Amino acid sequence: MALLVQKFGGTSVGSPERIEAVAAKIKQYRDNGDDVVVVVSAMSGETDRLIGLARALSEAPPPREMDVLLSTGEQVTIALLSMALQKRGCPAKSYTGSQVHILTDNAHCKARIQGIDGSRIQQDLKEGKVVVVAGFQGVDEQGNITTLGRGGSDTTAVALAAALKADECQIFTDVDGVYTTDPRVVPHARRLERITFEEMLEMASLGSKVLQIRSVEFAGKYNVPLRVLSSFQEGPGTLITYEDETMENALISGIAFNRDEAKITVLGVPDQPGVAHKLLGPVAAANIEVDMIVQNMAPDGATTDFTFTVHRNDYERALEVVRRTAGEMGAREVAGDDKIVKLSLVGVGMRSHAGIASTMFETLANEGINIRMISTSEIKISVVVDEKYLELGVRALHDAFQLEAPAAG
Known part of the structure; x- marks a missing residue:
């Protein structure tokens, strides 16, 4: 018998018929003797x-x-799913985030979980109930309802799994696992049997929409076995785990991309100590996250050009903040571009293999794709290119690193 935390996303519970199907699936696990908490x-x-x-x-x-x-x-969903389970003779009880004391900070719309009191859930499990918890939400110390940001139900599930010491956290979604890249862009993308927390963290942060980044952070920190499964078809899914020897065989595990990018360039900033802080401090104070950063000495030798990327939703606000700051610093010009995307190669195999970057750059050059910015880490290489080249770039890189699924037969 195992204790499982299972999370079902919006498409999985998108209609009464789908909620019925989820209830039937949960009952199968219960009938096998597993204790189940559903988010x-x-x-x-x-x-x-x-x-x-x-x-x-x-x-x-x-x-x-x-x-x-x-x-x-x-x-709405927790009540309907509990009704569907009870109809099947499966005892179930629904809870909002505040009712099971998912305590968060007070950052409304993007709160972070600080602690969970699992005692009420554990008592219900002892009584043979399936516990159905509302994802995406919690409560701060003042009793205010908070939400965890878009996709926060994944984080709720992993945090509950950690608090309850569950055997596995299973994320049921509309895909049957983690793929080498988005199959809608590359139809012959391959499902990965397993991927490391580290790689999944990079994939999530770089634009892969399968899991929310904070859920992967939680899983890695508390060593929660995490599995991505399909709500609509049977299969083993993808296990997210720690690195092992077999994973060194794969140079690249996947290609992530992010359409939600924008870049801001400040030209002619006086080249003095503390320039980056003076420019980016007000951006951070406005609660805007900065991603890639490039600083170059200008031809005159006395000034520097500074470029960074932000989420496209934050672009206009960031531009306004930077224009004000740049004016105070005596910068020559501020320019912006919200028609860019980021393409990224991810793989623990990069640690022990040279030449990945040169293959990536050569592949993009052969397709006539100009690289605007480059960022690297131990297991990833990211480039910024014009938005119109996204699909061409992903397909070319997928072929260049031979990530396709094996031919049938």
Whole structure:
């Protein structure tokens, strides 16, 4: 008998019929003797509908009230799924995040989990119940409802698995595992049987939408075995685990890409100590995350050019902050571009193999794709290119590193 935490995303619970199918799947695990805690997202489209209602009333809805509003989406799902389980003779009990004391900080709309009291859940499991918990939400010390940011149900599931010392955290989604890249871009992409926490962390941070980055961080930190499975078909999925000897055979595990990129360039900044802090400090103070950074000495030798990337949603706000700061610093010009994307190679095999970067650059050059920025780490290489080259670049790299699925037969 195992203790499993299972998470079902919005498409998995997107209609009464799909909720019935999820209930039937959960009952199979229960019938096999497993204890099950289920974390669910709002039904697909529901969060967008709620955001639309808020924006119909206010261009800038108060974050606290947005959390109160958005948390209702998951509340609908936990009740419906519990009903479907009980109908099948499977005892079930639903809880919101606050009811099971998922304690967070007070950063509305992007809160972080600080602790979980699992005693109520453990008591229900002892009584033979399936516990159904609303993902994506918690409560701060003042009793305010908080939400964890888009995709936060994954984080809820992994955090619960860590708190309950579950045998496995299973993320059920609309794909049957983690692929070498998005199969919608490269139809012959291959499902990975396993991938390291480190690689999955890079894939998630670089644009892979299979798992939310904080959920992978949690899983790695607390050594929670994590498996990505399909809600709609049987299969082993992809196990996310620690690195082992077999993984050294693979040079590259996957290609991630992110369409949500924008870059800002500040030209002619006086070349003095502390330039980066003076430019990026106000950006950080505005709660805007900066990703890639490049600084180059200008031809005059007295000034420097500074380029960095931000999420496209933060582009206009970041541009406004930087223009104000750059003006105070006496910079010559501020330019921006929100029509860029980031392509990234990820693989623990990079540690022991030279020549990956040169193969990547040569492949893109052969396709006439100009590289705007480059960033590297021990197990990843990322480049920024024009948005129009995204699919061409991903396909060319996928072929160059021979990541395709083996031919049938």
